[in-house]
Amino acid sequence: MTSLSRKITASLFLAIVTIVGASALSAQTHLLNVSYDPTREFYEEYNKLFAQHWKATTGEDVVINQSHGGSGKQASAVIDGLEADVVTLALAYDIDAIAQNGGLLDKDWQTKLPYNSTPYTSTIVLLVRKGNPQHIHDWDDLIRPGVKVITPNPKTSGGARWNYLAAWGYALHKSGNNEQGARDFMKKLFNNVPVLDSGARGATTTFVQRGVGDVLIAWENEALLALKEFGSDKFEIVIPSETILAEPPVAVVDKVAQRHGTEKVARAYLEYLYSPEAQDLEARYFYRPRLKQAAEKYASQFPKVNTFTVMEGCGGWQKAQAKHFSDGGTFDQIYGK
């Protein structure tokens, strides 16, 4: 019987070695794109498009694997060793965190690709139930007593930080750059939030699937996707008078790509996001393309919006983070008191 237990031990060992070895030894080029939640559908299609393009231009096969989750959680995973060749996250702050804590890419990563390394943009809009029964037309309507607002927790969700900063920017302009006025506005707004989901997709499901709330603050691409998935006879989109330009950035994780020997294909993967074909695909998945050609083709889908950037609204992500979302920051002060 000892030989049996020996056999069991040996086969267990073999199994573990095989598993450990399998990822290291495979011959094909593999890329891992670590992304955030709402990009699943888009990157599934884009990966096919890029694999074709890469095969046609270099003759090489490339297999792209996807990992999705909350933007901040994904950034932490990369810092802790999730071997992303490229990251495509919800906000620059999360990629900054990878550069600062992990040293896995240069601090000036955002200058390496056009348009601040954001090949596509979106904006923050309001999704309401069909017929707009609560008459919600702008940010001001969200602080009316009795209106239930759904937005995820800005401490945990990248998407929620865009939502927060969009409202903050509006409130600040409205009160003539009076910070106290903006603070009061935000306090009233978050008093109307019955549930703070931890992620943007979770908040969308709460509003759309579970039917909670009168208005969902959402990325435009999420709102358009919800209309497509659940029917435009159930919801409608309200564009506020002023909102933020959401720029989800992309970057090659230099250190990981170097170790994998995938720098070239990783860079090409991100650069191809700016190509006409990819821009067209982005627009079909409801992201606003940068290229004029695609933007014009899908103009009916993307109404004109009056936007400000994070830089204009609050002096960039580092400042916004420290001021609003750090422990004891503005959000902590206005929420739950």
Place this chain on the structure above:
Amino acid sequence: MSGRSNVPSSAILQPTVPQRMGRVALILLALLFLGGFLILPVVAVFAQALSQGWKLYFESIRQEDVLSALRLTALVASIAVPLNVVFGIAASWAITRFDFHGKSLLITLIDIPLSVSPVVAGMMYVEVFGLHGWLGPWLQEHNLHVIFAVPGIVLATVFVTFPFVARELIPFMQAQGSDEETAAVVLGANGWSVFWRVTLPNIKWALLYGTILAASRSIGEFGAVSVVSGHIRGQTTTLPLEVEMLYNEYSFTAAFAAASLLTLAAIVTLVIKKMIEVTSGVHPVPEEEEVES
């Protein structure tokens, strides 16, 4: 009451009408609760999964991502469960048959995974094997992947299921005592033959019981695995994680179809468990049974 003095004394114990109504109400309440909180949700899983018909149900299950999640889940369970069995037997053998220093410490250690939140369990492994963890740099130098790869998922699953077999065996073996084994030793059997011929046959049902509990937990584990998985589709996604992903993609039918597989596994587990109880007389032991030394 004087008019009823001729009623036999046993009837005095019969519940009065309001008492009987109270009983019925309580039973109804319990049934309602059971129906609303247990049976209805289970039925809902299958109803949702089949809401678009059988064809789409099977198509959802046959998706490459779901199949690979299923394979990974099976692989993880097939590594975690045998390890659990070996460890469980060794630990309960040591604890119930021998006296040694630190025995109560060992018993406490075995229970740790039950009291630690699975999320914390996952984070402990990130802390040890992560890039900035204690072993991370060394692992990276040797191009070994633990965290955000299959070995990490196996480790996390082994951790959360570790107490299951031991917890079943220890009280059972204590109740049995070591008389038969002592007799075997007196008759000249060596250690191995005592184990294979006396101990193992005696504990087989309790062992099987614990194994099934461990298997069912390792198939269903979400929290710890979620932390160490990295969520790479088709590679490090187990079935419970795949269910969440599909749900987040608005693929509700596919999500519930995958969930129905997990539910089926749970139901099969329950049936086997019940069969063991009936055929062997082994019953679940109370969680907090005292271990005597």
